[in-house]
Amino acid sequence: MEMPEATTIAFKHCTILHPETGSLEAGKCIVVENGRISAIADDSAAPEKAIDAKGLTVMPGMIDCHVHVIASDMDLGRNALLPNVLASFRSIPILRRMIERGFTTVRDAGGADYSLAQATETGLITGPRIFPSGRALSQTGGHGDFRARNDIIEPCACSQKVGAIARVVDGVDNVRRAVREEIQKGATQIKIMASGGVASPNDPIHFLGYSEDEIIAIVEEASNAGTYVMAHAYTPQAIQRAIKCGVRTIEHGNLLDEATARIMVEHGAFLVPTTVTYDALFNDGPRFGFPPALMPKIEAVRSAGIRALSIAHEAGVEMAFGSDLLGKTHDQQANEFKIRADILGNLEAIRSATTVAAKVLQREQELGVVKEGAYADLLFIDGNPLDDISVLLNQGSKLKAIMKNGEWVKNELENQPAQDSATRA
Numbered sequence: 404m405e406m407p408e409a410t411t412i413a414f415k416h417c418t419i420l421h422p423e424t425g426s427l428e429a430g431k432c433i434v435v436e437n438g439r440i441s442a443i444a445d446d447s448a449a450p451e452k453a454i455d456a457k458g459l460t461v462m463p464g465m466i467d468c469h470v471h472v473i474a475s476d477m478d479l480g481r482n483a484l485l486p487n488v489l490a491s492f493r494s495i496p497i498l499r500r501m502i503e504r505g506f507t508t509v510r511d512a513g514g515a516d517y518s519l520a521q522a523t524e525t526g527l528i529t530g531p532r533i534f535p536s537g538r539a540l541s542q543t544g545g546h547g548d549f550r551a552r553n554d555i556i557e558p559c560a561c562s563q564k565v566g567a568i569a570r571v572v573d574g575v576d577n578v579r580r581a582v583r584e585e586i587q588k589g590a591t592q593i594k595i596m597a598s599g600g601v602a603s604p605n606d607p608i609h610f611l612g613y614s615e616d617e618i619i620a621i622v623e624e625a626s627n628a629g630t631y632v633m634a635h636a637y638t639p640q641a642i643q644r645a646i647k648c649g650v651r652t653i654e655h656g657n658l659l660d661e662a663t664a665r666i667m668v669e670h671g672a673f674l675v676p677t678t679v680t681y682d683a684l685f686n687d688g689p690r691f692g693f694p695p696a697l698m699p700k701i702e703a704v705r706s707a708g709i710r711a712l713s714i715a716h717e718a719g720v721e722m723a724f725g726s727d728l729l730g731k732t733h734d735q736q737a738n739e740f741k742i743r744a745d746i747l748g749n750l751e752a753i754r755s756a757t758t759v760a761a762k763v764l765q766r767e768q769e770l771g772v773v774k775e776g777a778y779a780d781l782l783f784i785d786g787n788p789l790d791d792i793s794v795l796l797n798q799g800s801k802l803k804a805i806m807k808n809g810e811w812v813k814n815e816l817e818n819q820p821a822q823d824s825a826t827r828a
Contacts, residue, residue, distance in 0.1 A: 405523040406654055410809065411436045412432025415449035416457035419773050422757040425750045427789070433461065435779040438809040443775055455505035459803055460787050462753075463771050464531075464780030465795075466760035468675045469654055469725030471568055472497050472533070474513035477684075477693040479603070480549030483567035490566035491519070496668065498523060498530025498734050504737050504799040506756075507780040507807040508532040508770055508813065510592070510694045510763070512633065512654060512727070513539035513547070513568035517589025529812065534764055536633070537590035539569040540581055540621065545612045546600035546635055548808045567595065567691060575620045578613070582624035591719055593625045597634040597650070598641035601684065601700045608658075608703060610636050615648055622649035633675070637704060639663040646670045652763055653724065656715070657681075657708035664718035673763050674720050677727035681705040684732070713748050714785075724756035737796045744792040753795075779809035783816065788814055 417431040432449035434442040442448075475493035476482035482490070494515070501509060501681040508531050511519075515535040523530035541547025547569025572581040579729070582593050597613060599606035604611075612635075613621075625632050631651040637643045638658045643666055645653065653674040667674065684693055684701050715722055724743075726736045743752035761771030769777050786794035794801040805812040 410438075411441075412809065413450050413453040414456045414461070415446050415453035417454055417461045418459070419443075420460050420462040420753075420787070421773065422462070422750070422754045423772060425754075425789070427460070427787070433773070433781070435781075435806070436573075438779055440773065440777050440779050443773070445639055456783055456816070457787075460784040462782050462784065462788070463564075463757050463777070464775050464782055464805070464807060465505045465756040466508040466510070466724065466764065467501070467506045467531075467726050467756065467765050468503070468510045468652075469677050469758050470509045470724040470736075471514050471725045471727065471729065472501070472509070472511055472519065472530075473566055474568065474729045475689060476566075477691050477732070479568060479729065480551075480694075483549055483564050485564070487565040490564070492521065492613075495528050495530075498528060500734065500798070501736065502531045502805065502807065502812050503802075505782045505795065505802050505805060506531050507805070507812075508534070508760075508764070510534040510760075511536055512635075513537075513594050514566070520589065520770055525773070526810075532593045532807070535589060536592055536594040537585035537588055537686075538567060539594035539596060540578060540585075540613075540720070541569045541571050541596040542613050542617075543571055543573050544605050545571070545610070546596035546598070546603045546606055548605065549603055552605060557819045569594075572616075575616050578617050578621050582628075584623055586625075586628045586630070590630075592630050592742065593621060593632045594654075595621055595634050595645075595650075596634060597636040597645045598638055600635060600637075600705065601681075601697060604694075604697070608700060611641055611644070614638075615644060618645060618648040618650065632809060642667070643775075646672045652723070655681050655708070655727070657704040657711050659711040659714050661714055661718065664714050664720050664736070667715075667720045669720055672720075673688075673720045673759070674711075674715050675725040675763070676708060676715070676722060677725040678708045678712065678742045679735055680727040680732070681708055681730070682738070683728055683735050684743075687732055693729075709742070709746065710754045712743065716747055716751070721759050721762065722751075722755050723760040724752075734798065737798075740792050740795050749789050749792045752792060758805040779806055781806040
């Protein structure tokens with residue numbers, strides 16, 4: 404059997420943005436081979452046919468640590484009722500647009516499974532690398548339970564429907580089995596609903612999700628499988644009990660206070676704020692189908708989420724990039740950069756989607772960096788995001804080229820024709 408020839412692409416005159424140090428390194432040649440960065444050297448070592456990246460900033464592909472790629476409808480209860488094939492097909496343009504904005508990797512926080520991750524990894528569809536959570540775990544009446552109030556609680560069909568972001572499961576033994584099932588089906592981490600939420604009907608924000616015994620069991624089963632637990636949590640009480648039970652990443656955390664932030668630092672826990680989704684829901688939710696009855700929940704956490712960014716930053720909590728957008732608001736994904744940059748500065752906003760996000764994924768040597776041995780996920784930017792964060796906004800219009808796994812997703816570099824779309828990763 405003949406082995407395929409190595410695919411090698413070289414770039415010269417590169418100015419590399421290294422988020423981990425916040426530095427720019429000019430006059431560099433980057434060599435890509437078989438989907439990885441095989442060498443970084445001075446321009447003097449560049450091969451004759453190297454692609455010229457002069458005038459552009461080269462940075463690692465970005466990572467969004469909280470997405471729901473199957474959430475094509477803003478009403479998550481209605482989304483869960485979609486026919487399976489339709490729910491899958493609707494995710495295809497969502498994934499394509501994410502990678503066209505420069506997000507070459509995403510962590511799905513409920514809904515996407517192994518099959519969808521394989522579809523983007525093999526190039527069957529164009530999209531980012533997916534770290535799927537499978538279906539999030541929710542207690543009865545929790546944030547993943549979208550059944551309307553009724554005289555009788557009918558069995559939840561959420562475990563079978565592709566459009567469902569969560570499954571309803573109760574009890575220590577049952578949550579253990581649910582974790583094992585999600586891991587067996589390909590989940591790379593486990594998501595739980597540890598407090599009430601905005602987009603579900605019967606759980607006020609202050610509600611706590613799961614008993615401590617249940618959370619400890621979930622964490623143990625995830626740890627046994629070599630992975631970790633991420634928890635949807637808003638209030639200080641919900642955040643603290645989740646962390647003390649072993650949860651590794653807190654999603655949203657809008658009502659974070661100083662004492663809770665210190666506890667997060669003590670336990671080495673990450674925060675994944677998703678501030679952009681509350682602006683999107685507040686401004687556009689009603690016209691895009693978000694249930695009107697849920698609108699009062701949004702304002703309760705919207706302004707608090709901005710304060711939580713400052714509280715976490717001052718305490719030293721590491722924060723990864725998250726968007727958590729639904730339906731027709733997915734196109735606002737990159738606006739999270741603007742919100743963070745205004746409070747934390749451009750570099751911290753960039754780090755949240757590269758350096759810190761890669762730590763969350765436990766892939767800091769492979770993702771979120773431009774270094775030898777890392778995946779060749781590269782963005783070629785017309786501008787410098789350290790000076791102007793807007794070059795990462797506007798649907799990727801300033802991204803002259805996007806590479807994932809060493810293959811072109813977008814290429815407007817003058818001296819290299821783009822690959823046929825059928826070969827894109």
